Amino acid sequence: MRFSGSTTYVTTRDLNLAVNAAITLQRPLLIKGEPGTGKTMLAEEVAAALGLPLFQWHIKSTTKAQQGLYEYDAVSRLRDSQLGEARVADIGSYIVKGVLWQAFECETASVVLIDEIDKADIEFPNDLLRELDRMEFFVYETRQTVRARQRPVVFITSNNEKELPDAFLRRCFFHYIRFPDKETMKSIVDVHFPGLKPALLREALEVFFELREIPGLKKKPSTSELLDWLKLLLAEDIPPDVLRSKDQKAAIPPLHGALLKNEQDVHLFERLIFMARHNR
């Protein structure tokens, strides 16, 4: 099993290497990077490229590690016992399998995505150490040990909102998705909009990278925002020379709302343009 990008997802060499190392050595791969650089997409693309089933576990601030393994629905068992249901005798019918259990049970190898692990409580990663290391866990209610038939390929994404504990990091491989340079960006756009006129693309990319250079932006526009913006430009059918209008440096890029998501950023941007106008 080797991964080397796909027709809809452009990878760099270091990313490929990290993914393949994680697959070969069967370790989880921790992915960090700016928002919108395709961290979550990676797991989907790897699963699709290798033809493996994908199990997704999206983490929220209230998610507990146990929920990824299984949950024991004691309340409905209690209620059933009041109603005299026959299945009450079997505790197993009240155990709800979590994402990791489903993946461990899978006949073939599989891909597991633990998305945005930094959103959870600070102890969350520590609670998954053994499960990710040995790929097994114990179900107290039924006294059985669930072991992975085939060790799944685990992808974990993080937005750096919380730092992860060392013990957890030591068990993972790590890759930091850097913001793509102009060349990589071009091939990313090519993959998504094959018909895009080269002139429009060049102008749009220049506007985009200039925008990222503006100091003090709260949230710099990212790849996914660029793709959205291009989609809009295409839909509106804006000619390339509108984007270029350098001579009147003042021109605000059309549909800039797709790129700047923060009210303060838009203000800052407009103010800069206003100043540029005055300086001339």
Place this chain on the structure above:
Amino acid sequence: MLIDFFLHLKARRLPVSINEFLALLEALQQHVIEHSIDDFYLLARAVLVKDESHFDKFDRAFGEYFKGVEALPGMEVLIPEDWLRRAVKKHLSDAERARLERLGWEKLMETFRQRLAEQKERHSGGSKWIGSGGSSPFGHGGTHPEGIRLGGRSENRSAVKVWEKREYRNLDDSVELGTRNIKVALRRLRRFAREGAAEELDLEGTIAGTARNAGWLDLKLRPERHNAVKVLLLLDIGGSMDDHIRVCEELFSACRSEFKHLEHYYFHNCVYDYLWRDNRRRHSERIPTQDVLHKYGNDYKLIFVGDASMSPYELLQPNGSIEFNNAEPGAAWLRRLADTWPHSIWLNPESEHSWPYRQSTSLIHNLLGGRMFPLTLDGLERGMRLLSK
């Protein structure tokens, strides 16, 4: 195999563990990569380094260890001739060389290497440092150390460039007080209380209720426990605090995600009649300190963060403030704050040893009844322990 490399990383203070090292060897054994140093660099980074803030450190350590090595270590190690020497020779004029040789070649190279290493560590980023040192043996135009390095490098050694570019420099943070550490220290303050929507099964309540119902099930739910500690953070900003802004920012971001009730205000040097919430608009949007005093109940924990170094007049004299005509001395305001919130501490980013030598620091130290702690992990621990009593 590669043990020296591993120890070298360790010596460069990268947090690498034996497990990770074994994983790297396993990866080599399983032929994850071909015999190329580029791939080896990428693989080693993915396996050994778990935080992009360490990438820069790793790049430097890797560069130091594999300087000039083209083949995969453990295969055939190629160490080229002293290219540094060649390069320097090539780049200097005869007169300059003569002058340099008076220093002694070996000693010169030694100093040079030291400088180079030093310069890298200082992050001063290239040409200026060596170039501007007029008295240094290297302080003349054209003998830019990077120039030397580039000149001495053979064409095919492109791999070196990858880790010598040092693209991750911005992400480096070699502070001991990481955000996680701060958070762990702050967690001492956690006090759990039940608030909000009832969504957790109250087992004891259910049993009691069911028994009272003569066995007919009576489910009881209760709200989940949340951290109910309330914190009021007053941050000194500007002037002498500029050196400590980074530490304070980290503390602040750690606090933010740890406490639900966190209120923050800024002051400059000492608290007077006004505080403000946004430092950019400190003159237009200031808030009377009296209002703050009345707004938050005394169950809030008050944390000052500041270096407490100022002129004693700013504390003791009316109109002593450097930017404001205050009717009452700063000490009166501090006392008022400390009286309103009995649980208060002062965190000081300056080292604890220097406190007795600063008049204003010891004044505030006494004013707060000794509840001043250094902004280190240990200090945080002590402060939090006091606050949680």
